[in-house]
Amino acid sequence: MRDAERVTDEGRGDVRSVASKIFAIADAFDRPGADALSLTTIAQRAQLPVPTAHRLVGEWVRWGGLTRGDDGLYRVGLRFWMLGVRAPSPRRLRAVALPHxxxxxxxxxxxxxxxxxxxxxxxxxxxxxxxxxxxxxSEVGSRLPLHATGVGLVLLAHGGDELFASVLAAQPVKYLPGTMTDEGALRRRLAEIRATGHARSVNEMTEDSFSVAAPVRDHTGEVVAAISIVAHARSSSDARLPLAVQIAGRAISRALGMRAPRD
Structure with missing residues (x-):
C-alpha cells in the first residue's frame, strides 16, 4: 500500500495516510517519561486500534527505529539516533559549543x-x-515549553511576534506558582531579556531551581540557540552566574563566526 493512499480503520473513520499513522507512532515517544512504552500505550497516544498499531510498530522494529525488550516494552532504536546525529546544524552547534x-x-x-x-x-x-x-x-532530546524555562525564554524573546502569538494561542501552562503566563507580563519580561542579554527563571518549571540563560548567535547575528546554568534556587542571588553564562554564550557565538558590532 502506498503512503499516499488513505485508509479507514475499522469502526473508527480514520482517514489519515499510512505515513501519518507511522509518524504518529514515532510521536508517541516524543514526550517526557516515554522511554519505554507498551503497545497499548502507543496505540492510545497514536489514536490507533491496537491491531493497526501492532502491525505498524512491527514495521518500525524491522527497520530499526524501535526495539522490543524482554519486558515487552518498546524503546527508540539506534536507527533514529544514527539519523539524528547526522543533522548538520545541531551537530555543528554541539561540536562548537561543547568545550565552552x-x-x-x-x-x-x-x-x-x-x-x-x-x-x-x-x-x-x-x-x-x-x-x-x-x-x-530536562535531558538531551527532550522538549520543554518556552515560557517556563530559561533557555526557552531566551529563544522566545528573540523568536519574533509570530512565535509569541503562537505560544499565547496554545494557552501556556502554569506549572508552578512562579510560572509566568500573563501576556502583558510576558511581553515585559521578554523585552527585559533582550535588553539585559540574559533570562532568569526561579521555581517556574522545577521546584527549588534557578535558571539563568543567554543567547547564542550565528555569523549573521541571529539567535540560533540558548545556553543555561540550572542551580538550586538559593543561587539566584549569585551575580557571577549571569555573567558566566553570557560570557560562554558570546564565546560560542564568536566560534560560530559572529563578529562584535563596531561602536
Whole structure:
C-alpha cells in the first residue's frame, strides 16, 4: 500500500495516510517519561486500534527505529539516533559549543544546557550535570515549553511576534506558582531579556531551581540557540552566574563566526 493512499480503520473513520499513522507512532515517544512504552500505550497516544498499531510498530522494529525488550516494552532504536546525529546544524552547534559548555560546568558544577527552537518548544541538544546539581526534568532530546524555562525564554524573546502569538494561542501552562503566563507580563519580561542579554527563571518549571540563560548567535547575528546554568534556587542571588553564562554564550557565538558590532 502506498503512503499516499488513505485508509479507514475499522469502526473508527480514520482517514489519515499510512505515513501519518507511522509518524504518529514515532510521536508517541516524543514526550517526557516515554522511554519505554507498551503497545497499548502507543496505540492510545497514536489514536490507533491496537491491531493497526501492532502491525505498524512491527514495521518500525524491522527497520530499526524501535526495539522490543524482554519486558515487552518498546524503546527508540539506534536507527533514529544514527539519523539524528547526522543533522548538520545541531551537530555543528554541539561540536562548537561543547568545550565552552564544559568550561562552564567546571566553573559552576551545576547543570549546563544548550537548546534550540523546535516549533513552540525548546529542544535540548546538550546537557552536562554533576552529582550534586539540582534534579531537573530536562535531558538531551527532550522538549520543554518556552515560557517556563530559561533557555526557552531566551529563544522566545528573540523568536519574533509570530512565535509569541503562537505560544499565547496554545494557552501556556502554569506549572508552578512562579510560572509566568500573563501576556502583558510576558511581553515585559521578554523585552527585559533582550535588553539585559540574559533570562532568569526561579521555581517556574522545577521546584527549588534557578535558571539563568543567554543567547547564542550565528555569523549573521541571529539567535540560533540558548545556553543555561540550572542551580538550586538559593543561587539566584549569585551575580557571577549571569555573567558566566553570557560570557560562554558570546564565546560560542564568536566560534560560530559572529563578529562584535563596531561602536
Amino acid at each position: 559548555l564544559e568550561d562552564l560546568y567546571e566553573l559552576t558544577r551545576e547543570n549546563v544546557h544548550m537548546a534550540v527552537l523546535d516549533q513552540q518548544s525548546a529542544l535540548y541538544i546538550e546537557r552536562l550535570s554533576g552529582h550534586a546539581a539540582v534534579p531537573i526534568v
